[in-house]
Amino acid sequence: MPAPSAVLGIARDSPLRPGRSLAAWACASVALLAVFFPLAQLAMSALSNSAESIEWIAIWFNGTLAAQTGQTVVVCALAALVTIAASAPQAAAVSLYRFEGAFLVELAALAPMLLAPYAAAGAWAGLDLGRWSHGAVPMAVQIGFSCAPWSYMALRVAISRLPPSLGEAAAASGMGPGTRILRVWTPLLAAPLVGAALFAAARAFGDYGTAERNGTRTFGVAFHDMWNGAQSAHVAAVVALAAVGPALVVAWLASTRARRHPPRQFAGVAGGAQLVRTKPSRAMLLGVVTWSALCFALAVAAPEWQYVVWAIDGRWMGWGKSLAAMGSALATSGAVAIALALAGCAFSICLRPGTKGSLPERLPWLLAANLFVPPMALALAWLSATADGSWLGELMGSARDGKLPLLLAQSAKLAPFALLPVLDRISRENESLRDALRAAGIARLEVWRHVLVMSAPAIALGAAMVFMEAIKELEIAITLQHFGYQSPAIKIHSLARFHSERAIANWVLISQLLMLPALAVVSVWLSRLDKARRLS
Amino acid sequence: MKLITTTLALTLTAAVSVGAYAAKPSAKSKYDGVEIKVITDRTSDGLMQPLFEAFERDTGIEIDAVFLDEGLVARLESRPKEADVIITKDAELIELAKRKGLLAKLESPAIEKSIPAQFRDKDGQYFVDAYRARGIVVSKNRVKPGAITSYEDLTKPEWQGKVCSRSGKHDYNIAVFDQMYKAWGEEKTKKVISGIARNLARAPEGDDREQAKAIMEGVCDVALLNSYYYPKMFEHKSQTKWGQATRYIFPNQSDDGAFIMRSAVALTTSTENRGAARMFAEYMASEKTQRLIVERTKQYSVLPNIAPHASMVQMGADQGLKNGRFKINFVSLEGMADKRPEVIKYVEQIKYDSGPSN
Numbered sequence: 001m002p003a004p005s006a007v008l009g010i011a012r013d014s015p016l017r018p019g020r021s022l023a024a025w026a027c028a029s030v031a032l033l034a035v036f037f038p039l040a041q042l043a044m045s046a047l048s049n050s051a052e053s054i055e056w057i058a059i060w061f062n063g064t065l066a067a068q069t070g071q072t073v074v075v076c077a078l079a080a081l082v083t084i085a086a087s088a089p090q091a092a093a094v095s096l097y098r099f100e101g102a103f104l105v106e107l108a109a110l111a112p113m114l115l116a117p118y119a120a121a122g123a124w125a126g127l128d129l130g131r132w133s134h135g136a137v138p139m140a141v142q143i144g145f146s147c148a149p150w151s152y153m154a155l156r157v158a159i160s161r162l163p164p165s166l167g168e169a170a171a172a173s174g175m176g177p178g179t180r181i182l183r184v185w186t187p188l189l190a191a192p193l194v195g196a197a198l199f200a201a202a203r204a205f206g207d208y209g210t211a212e213r214n215g216t217r218t219f220g221v222a223f224h225d226m227w228n229g230a231q232s233a234h235v236a237a238v239v240a241l242a243a244v245g246p247a248l249v250v251a252w253l254a255s256t257r258a259r260r261h262p263p264r265q266f267a268g269v270a271g272g273a274q275l276v277r278t279k280p281s282r283a284m285l286l287g288v289v290t291w292s293a294l295c296f297a298l299a300v301a302a303p304e305w306q307y308v309v310w311a312i313d314g315r316w317m318g319w320g321k322s323l324a325a326m327g328s329a330l331a332t333s334g335a336v337a338i339a340l341a342l343a344g345c346a347f348s349i350c351l352r353p354g355t356k357g358s359l360p361e362r363l364p365w366l367l368a369a370n371l372f373v374p375p376m377a378l379a380l381a382w383l384s385a386t387a388d389g390s391w392l393g394e395l396m397g398s399a400r401d402g403k404l405p406l407l408l409a410q411s412a413k414l415a416p417f418a419l420l421p422v423l424d425r426i427s428r429e430n431e432s433l434r435d436a437l438r439a440a441g442i443a444r445l446e447v448w449r450h451v452l453v454m455s456a457p458a459i460a461l462g463a464a465m466v467f468m469e470a471i472k473e474l475e476i477a478i479t480l481q482h483f484g485y486q487s488p489a490i491k492i493h494s495l496a497r498f499h500s501e502r503a504i505a506n507w508v509l510i511s512q513l514l515m516l517p518a519l520a521v522v523s524v525w526l527s528r529l530d531k532a533r534r535l536s
Numbered sequence: 537m538k539l540i541t542t543t544l545a546l547t548l549t550a551a552v553s554v555g556a557y558a559a560k561p562s563a564k565s566k567y568d569g570v571e572i573k574v575i576t577d578r579t580s581d582g583l584m585q586p587l588f589e590a591f592e593r594d595t596g597i598e599i600d601a602v603f604l605d606e607g608l609v610a611r612l613e614s615r616p617k618e619a620d621v622i623i624t625k626d627a628e629l630i631e632l633a634k635r636k637g638l639l640a641k642l643e644s645p646a647i648e649k650s651i652p653a654q655f656r657d658k659d660g661q662y663f664v665d666a667y668r669a670r671g672i673v674v675s676k677n678r679v680k681p682g683a684i685t686s687y688e689d690l691t692k693p694e695w696q697g698k699v700c701s702r703s704g705k706h707d708y709n710i711a712v713f714d715q716m717y718k719a720w721g722e723e724k725t726k727k728v729i730s731g732i733a734r735n736l737a738r739a740p741e742g743d744d745r746e747q748a749k750a751i752m753e754g755v756c757d758v759a760l761l762n763s764y765y766y767p768k769m770f771e772h773k774s775q776t777k778w779g780q781a782t783r784y785i786f787p788n789q790s791d792d793g794a795f796i797m798r799s800a801v802a803l804t805t806s807t808e809n810r811g812a813a814r815m816f817a818e819y820m821a822s823e824k825t826q827r828l829i830v831e832r833t834k835q836y837s838v839l840p841n842i843a844p845h846a847s848m849v850q851m852g853a854d855q856g857l858k859n860g861r862f863k864i865n866f867v868s869l870e871g872m873a874d875k876r877p878e879v880i881k882y883v884e885q886i887k888y889d890s891g892p893s894n
Contacts, residue, residue: 059884067739067890126774130753215741217703217889224606225889229705229880231609231632380610387614401618479607483573483600483619494579494605498768499745499775503581 082144123303151196240377247372314502354431568596691731739891
């Protein structure tokens with residue numbers, strides 16, 4: 001076997017093989033399809049009756065658009081703030097310091113994943129605290145808390161890639177805690193902070209279920225009302241497309257940032273150094289634990305307590321009814337998670353690692369745009385794409401009348417959760433490793449196996465997140481559900497019409513039961529971060 | 537002897553076979569075992585599931601349903617023959633579906649006989665299975681009896697900042713505004729809609745019952761509310777106080793009557809199970825089902841001989857109404873649907889949903 005340095009030298013000089021380029025473009029094309037196919041459907045729908053579309057745009061611009069925009073901006077900004085506030089201190093404390101109860105702080109930070117924001121909204125409304133539990137601010141808080149776990153994870157990952165001694169060095173140079181946060185940590189963590197804020201804003205922007213329960217007229221509700229009022233797919237398409245342009249620009253800019261500075265594992269790991277985290281001061285520990293407990297109480301404990309009280313007070317609906325819905329939700333969410341995990345495997349193998357990647361490696365980041373399009377608009381697009389007489393509908397055959405449209409639409413919407421961790425993983429891989437292995441005579445299948453083993457944690461994390469999101473997914477399921485379909489999310493939504501909180505409580509608890517194993521996967525994945533850093 | 541034994545044995549076997557055949561349960565209908573598909577924007581809890589189960593028990597026809605809370609017409613446009621039967625809580629949608637060519641004729645003498653003509657489509661493509669008043673709910677403490685008796689009263693300056701409403705683009709409000717437009721004409725309707733918008737206490741939000749809750753909380757004094765929500769509030773421990781804080785008013789009873797919301801039933805253009813689907817539609821029109829609808833939903837039956845729900849008999853008594861019956865300002869669904877685009881555009885134009893600052 002040739003020396004490693006020689007192998008790497010050969011690999012760096014080797015030109016890009018056309019096969020790999022083709023495979024990378026194939027992956028990029030699938031990602032682009034997931035973004036642009038529904039958008040094209042909406043555009044076609046809007047253009048098919050352009051006179052009506054233009055008239056409605058004019059009415060909307062002169063009507064409630066300004067007020068909706070104002071309310072949406074407020075809710076998005078507040079949700080982003082809450083997301084960062086409810087995650088950054090906990091992520092920093094757990095990543096940088098060693099203390100008893102760090103695991104509990106981490107669990108408390110992840111727990112809001114178990115509660116869909118529309119379910120939290122129901123619980124808060126039931127607490128009857130007037131404007132404190134119902135309206136634009138509570139909606140922003142509910143969305144913010146529901147996005148905080150993702151922000152926590154992103155920050156934990158980002159901090160794990162920075163040398164822990166950085167803070168000590170800054171302190172040694174005379175910087176106070178505030179200056180260190182402003183001048184050292186914030187610039188270094190700008191990408192995950194901005195990403196988390198955008199994620200929360202995107203959620204608040206397109207959400208319908210939570211906004212409706214809070215009586216907040218954000219963009220998601222505006223879209224629904226225009227669609228419902230006009231009963232016209234053209235009008236709905238026009239309104240939805242208004243959201244798409246900015247979303248694409250944001251997603252493209254995010255991809256620039258993510259790929260220009262692919263964060264590397266810090267040098268300590270390569271050297272095998274045993275790094276030691278310090279214990280936090282008593283004041284800091286007290287502050288973090290209090291803050292964590294407060295966030296947990298507001299995001300999880302209070303609404304959860306309310307649902308448990310309702311469930312005890314109410315009547316158990318019986319296993320027959322609940323098992324059918326559980327099976328249906330498990331099958332659908334599981335299928336979406338598996339499909340996207342397979343896509344993650346394909347992306348891991350086909351896309352070029354490290355900074356060598358060009359357009360095909362960058363284009364999949366546009367998937368993030370799907371987070372900004374109102375989910376009901378996505379559902380409408382897939383509904384028309386699979387209509388009677390459409391080529392896709394014909395292609396699907398009898399499967400069109402089953403789960404397939406729902407699976408496709410949910411997969412397109414949830415793809416960012418599954419694939420962005422994989423894209424991030426690929427961007428951090430040594431760009432010459434695969435070529436080096438091949439140059440060393442290792443069979444292609446064996447190289448792929450090696451790559452998949454390296455990507456497996458990111459793929460598993462993505463699948464777990466997708467599973468939980470699919471269980472909670474509401475807007476697409478409402479529109480694209482097939483005959484006989486049931487899910488806890490739909491039950492919660494439809495029972496909310498009757499204000500039947502006691503019945504809703506059953507379904508909230510069932511959905512949480514379904515999500516628990518996936519939450520465990522996320523928790524295990526995070527615990528691996530510290531092992532990878534060899535921190536004690 | 538052998539012949540006798542053989543004959544006896546054969547006779548016995550035949551008798552047992554015939555007996556066994558006769559003992560088999562007879563088919564409940566000629567469509568026994570057929571499965572029909574029902575698409576509805578109503579929820580499974582409440583009326584629909586018990587209704588489906590009763591129909592399956594009585595006819596042997598199975599029902600596979602999808603409960604589409606949103607986008608019913610869009611789904612029908614996309615997949616016109618996916619279902620056999622459509623049931624909607626807002627009959628105006630079924631009229632819109634008819635205009636898009638998504639319905640088939642019912643062709644049922646039973647329905648024509650039992651359902652009064654005003655609740656049947658003139659072209660025989662759908663019928664109304666039940667209705668409720670789009671009435672007014674007021675604060676018991678802050679609104680004197682007789683101070684509000686009509687929709688027009690909601691526009692009076694004395695109620696400025698005291699009216700609550702759900703979205704102006706919600707089906708229930710569109711339906712009542714459409715009926716105003718058709719019954720009263722453009723000028724008066726615009727005056728009433730803009731008058732209500734001017735008097736709003738807050739930006740429209742929530743559902744009907746949440747308007748009653750807002751009255752209890754003192755946010756406003758008056759709101760529009762479908763009649764069946766009023767007794768339903770007293771069924772829930774947490775909502776009883778909303779009902780107790782309010783009084784229900786059937787509007788315009790000394791005038792041309794209250795407008796109504798209707799639910800409706802139709803057949804799609806799918807012909808695969810047309811017979812069984814028609815049987816289901818007839819079942820919806822039957823007295824037995826109409827009683828179930830009244831019992832479960834507290835709507836008014838379209839059959840004149842079926843009394844309102846016991847919990848609604850006293851509603852309107854303080855207005856001099858008897859037996860829970862009220863005067864309807866009847867506007868045909870065709871007439872309403874004609875006005876829908878103009879109404880929505882007007883609601884958007886005056887920024888109804890932006891609230892009182894406009």
